[in-house]
Amino acid sequence: MYKYDQYDQAIVDARVDEFRDQVRRRMAGEMTEDQFKPLRLMNGLYLQLHAYMLRVAIPYGTLDSRQMHMLAHIARKYDRDYGHFTTRQNIQYNWIKLEDAGDILADLATVEMHAIQTSGNCIRNISSDQYAGAAADEVTDPRPWAELLRQWSTFHPEFSYLPRKFKIAVIASDEDRAAMRLHDIGIQLVEREGKLGAAFYVGGGMGRTPMIAPLIKDFVPIEDFLSYSEACLRVYNRYGRRDNIYKARIKILVHEIGADEYRRQVEEEFAHVKTLGIDPPVAELERITAFFAPPAFEAGITDSVDRSDPDFAVWLDQNVKAHKQAGYAIVNISLKKTGDIPGDASSAQIDVMADIAKDYSFDELRVTHAQNIVLPHVAKRDLYAVWQKLVEADLAAANLDLISDIIACPGLDYCSLANARSIPVAQKIAKRFADPARQRDLGELKLKISGCINACGHHHAGHIGILGVDKKGTENYQLSLGGSGAEDTSIGKITGPGFDEDGIVDAVERVTDKYIQLREGDERFLDTYRRVGFDPFKEAIYG
Amino acid sequence: MKLLTGNDLASGAVTWWTGSGWSLHVEDAADVGDQGDSILATEEAARRVNAPYIIDAVATPQGPRPAHIKDRVRALGPTVRLDLTLKPADPAAGNWVI
Amino acid sequence: MGNLRFRDDAALDQPAVALSAFLDQSNATAVRLEPGEDARLLIPHLDRIALIEVAFPKFRDGRGYSAARILREAGYAGELRAQGDVLVDQIREMRRCGFDSFVPDKPLDAAVVKTTLERYDNVYQRAADAAVPVWKLRHG
Secondary structure, eight states: OOOHHHHHHHHHHHHHHHHHHHHHHHHTTTTTTOOOHHHHHHTTEEEOSEEEEEEOOOGGGGEEEHHHHHHHHHHHSSSSSSEEEOOTEEEEEEOOOGGGGGHHHHHTTTTTOTTSSSSSSSSSSEEEEEETTTOTTTTOOOOHHHHHHHHHEEEEEEESSSSOBBBBEEESSSOOOOOOOGGEEEOOOETTTTTTEEEEEEEEETTTTOOOEEEEEEEHHHHHHHHHHHHHHHHHHHHHHOOOOGOOSHHHHHHHOOOOHHHHHHHHHHHHHHOOOOOHHHHHHHHHHHHHHOOOOOOTTOOOOOOOOHHHHHHHHHHHHEESSTTTEEEEESSOOOOOOOTEHHHHHHHHHHHHHHHHHTTTEOOOTTSSSEEEEEGGGGGGHHHHHHHHHTTOOOOOTSSSSSSSSOOEEEEEEEESOOOOHHHHHHHHHHOHHHHHHSSSOOOEEESTOOOOOOGGOEEEEEEEEEEEEEEEEEEEOOOHHHHHBOOOOSSSSSSSSSHHHHHHHHHHHHHHHHHTTTOHHHHHHHHOSSHHHHHHOOO | EEEEEOOOOOTOOOEEEEESSEOOOGGGOOOOTTOOOHHHHHHHHHHSSEEEEEEEEEEETTTEEEHHHHHHHHHHOOOGGGGGGGGOOOTTTTTTTT | OOEEOSSSSOOOOOOOOHHHHHHHHHHOOOOOOTTTTTTGGGGGGGGSSSSEEEEESSSOOOOHHHHHHHHHHHHHSSSSEESSOOOOOGGHHHHHHHHHEEEEEEOOHHHHHHHHHOSSSOBBSOOOSOBBBHHHHHOO
């Protein structure tokens, strides 16, 4: 894992001081809310329905037990004893007091954490593959490149007032576990003739106008990584639309001028930017990469696992994934037990996860965009012990990627932008499909719920997606089918008229029933949908 | 009726204009009639409220009921965590929102 | 504090003309750039310009930051002024992009300006100022 040096620490410490001063000036009336708002947003502080909300950055979703314990501490000391893990691999707290914000940031800074650029029209937290460094299919660990981008984008003077927010994901495998092409810039690290480079996809996103990012450059030599990023951003900052907030994302620019024209402009800008000397030397790349060296895996340890406990075996099959190192496994901790609020964890649970990571996963955890937690490096001989500890903490739901492993935004229960509640719908669906055998029979089924068109719940990318809308003052839910945030990225198609809260649960069940009826062999829901098309499902839903 | 609502600047808590000050409870909210804008301007300038706005509400025997669901959620708290709302002891409190 | 100027030379006593007027007539030495205008159009004329005023009608519109860097990257050494809805918390980024004078709509608190500009000792990236990025400090 990356460790701060004196410079990183000094920058984060200065930020604490700066934000304290901004809060002080706001409280003293030296700034209006209109002036303060972009400043607090650039530090992840929102004013939500019930209080201020603070979003804390977890760069590329990676953290250690000390940092995880700090997240629990923040929840206990300044909030209401819980936090919400988000689809950008961050955590947010719902009950923050403005007057505490400076102290919270100071506490976070003691463990190399911050809330810098977790909101605002700037480059947001860089996201990545939650299995980075553990997955067998990666060409390299993508996190050093994400860290390089983190540093480059932190307080980037030219890109602090972009037309709109800007999200970047970096992955390094053909299997996409980070919804890479649904980002403003999606980067896939690739190897060509033994050299590392990056494929740049630009102009994806969800929101009001979902778009899949087109490939802008198939191979950017790694020594040009930052220059090329800078060129992509500069073209956007200059020409992205500023007349209409709904058309201000880069996807609209790329769509309006076309991928070829955007590429031409970027190439032209890049030819200039490359002369400016903004790419750090190889020594810096090596310095950062060294932090992400594999942990001291034990060689020759057992690869077999005792499956005699049937509950454990179910969890093992569902939540534990193959690791690149023999004798090790990747453990997914689901934060989606039936009835849970997706992504929420109590401070006690956060502490437990931190302790388990310290004892069994080389002190490392990951946050996933599906709002779960990963222990990336667990020895197979320890899996049973880990599972028992998770059971004790109510964290052993064996439903990874099943219908109850729902992504849901906070919705109208918390969010000032929402039109409808998301969490109660997630809870009702999870309850309807509570039978674990039924869920497993349905197989991989990614259900995603957003409480408004901003699509924080990734509904466009759901195999089944649900969008909450305001229909004459009441909550209404639209259903969409066939989305995917994986390497086969697709945008779901809306089925037709929406439903009320109970109606949407019924509609989901009609879809899954139809799937059971139509599926062939071991087809997933998405496979069946793609084979038979939209109409049989529409017919099943509306008759 | 018209209500004036916003958040406390320091704590962020949802507050309602009572006619003479700010309360956490929508039951205490007063009809501001056509005075909303001027009260809002004064109170915001004095930083006794943050991000205030005027809403429509209906008078009921239990007190004012905001016309929009968003403000009813603000008045109560998260319906999925009734323990954190202003009515933690009432298991049916969430129904008021709908 | 009204205007801020971080230059030793005497300020130009000449109004800045609009970009289109500047490009049409050749004797002006001060030009004003609106957010949507292409700073690169000025590059052929930089040697005879003493002042470029970049307009910020709204503080949220960040196009002027790119304009400033482009001008400095092209070698412009004259006065580069940010005018308009310029807030104290933006001065540092603007300085890094190459602005060296400020004419904000609303006066800035001198003490806050000073603290703001002195707060950060380090930067992560190269820009149009002389600040040395930390990767350079790390590796010499």
